[in-house]
């Protein structure tokens with residue numbers, strides 16, 4: 001006779017088509033109960049995943065019927081909701097703040113008008129560089145900007161903004177405690193890099209990471225912000241899911257280099273956001289062409305060319321910018337003064353300012 005553990009193990013084969021993650025882990029299937037020869041599960045799919053319902057029901061049924069001694073499967077369907085249960089612990093869908101079987105709505109951050117996330121499929125393509133410079137460029141247009149560095153595994157924003165040695169103040173008592181962002185280059189910054197020893201590797205389990213990101217969203221004294229830019233870790237993991245499920249966003253920017261390996265991963269990330277009902281503002285191609293310092297009129301397409309445009313066209317989204325590979329960008333990043341501040345007349349800084357103007361139109365933050 002099958003046990004509840006075996007039923008749970010069988011259900012791990014049922015996956016979300018977008019993220020590839022299993023539904024127990026996502027909290028979309030509640031832990032199965034076995035009642036004699038019958039297995040009972042509760043399915044709580046967020047509205048963006050309703051199109052997968054028939055397949056999921058069929059696969060869950062098949063997985064459970066394959067167990068010894070089970071000849072009946074009962075699947076209870078919870079009411080669809082606008083967003084999935086971001087705050088619920090793994091495997092506890094249906095018990096979030098929305099009540100039994102109800103998944104909570106995405107919660108805006110008090111005082112914050114817009115949230116824009118910067119993502120990439122692959123690491124090292126310049127996602128943090130784009131997030132930091134975009135935030136500074138938006139601030140230069142007069143907006144009140146926050147930067148949430150949610151790249152928990154490799155938080156680079158504090159170094160790029162010259163605040164790596166600062167420790168944020170904590171205000172308030174008990175459950176009302178809030179973290180006070182560090183000001184730098186005209187923006188308010190929060191990062192795991194400000195809370196941990198930079199030399200310690202960070203090994204987070206999914207549920208912990210979920211909680212940390214939610215704390216960064218809601219337990220930070222953001223004050224009044226026209227926009228908070230979120231620097232996500234690369235890939236399609238817990239941080240992306242948590243953010244997409246927790247907070248309403250103006251949209252996501254997908255950063256890629258023109259290289260095929262970077263594009264393939266970016267394509268996956270982009271598809272995941274679209275499938276989750278998150279608006280994709282467009283693609284930023286970084287490292288488009290190398291500008292040699294001794295021949296600034298030249299461009300060398302070290303990583304190929306045209307990849308960002310292809311990706312944008314395939315997905316039906318805008319190509320927002322093509323940023324060159326330029327020494328001042330790397331130097332500025334290492335020195336703690338982003339290129340839009342340190343070298344505002346450089347080709348890349350001007351491209352960032354154009355990008356910020358474009359983003360301000362696409363996501364009208366000053367509305």
Ligand SMILES: Nc1ncnc2c1ncn2[C@@H]1O[C@H](COP(=O)(O)OP(=O)(O)OP(=O)(O)O)[C@@H](O)[C@H]1O
Nearest residue numbers: 123124125126127128129154324325326329330333
């Ligand atoms: N356009 C550019 N020109 C020159 N150097 C760049 C450019 N974009 C990024 N870099 C440099 O490349 C390195 C990686 O950039 P960055 O940290 O922004 O990438 P990432 O995608 O955020 O990486 P991770 O996956 O670690 O989060 C940094 O040293 C940065 O200064």
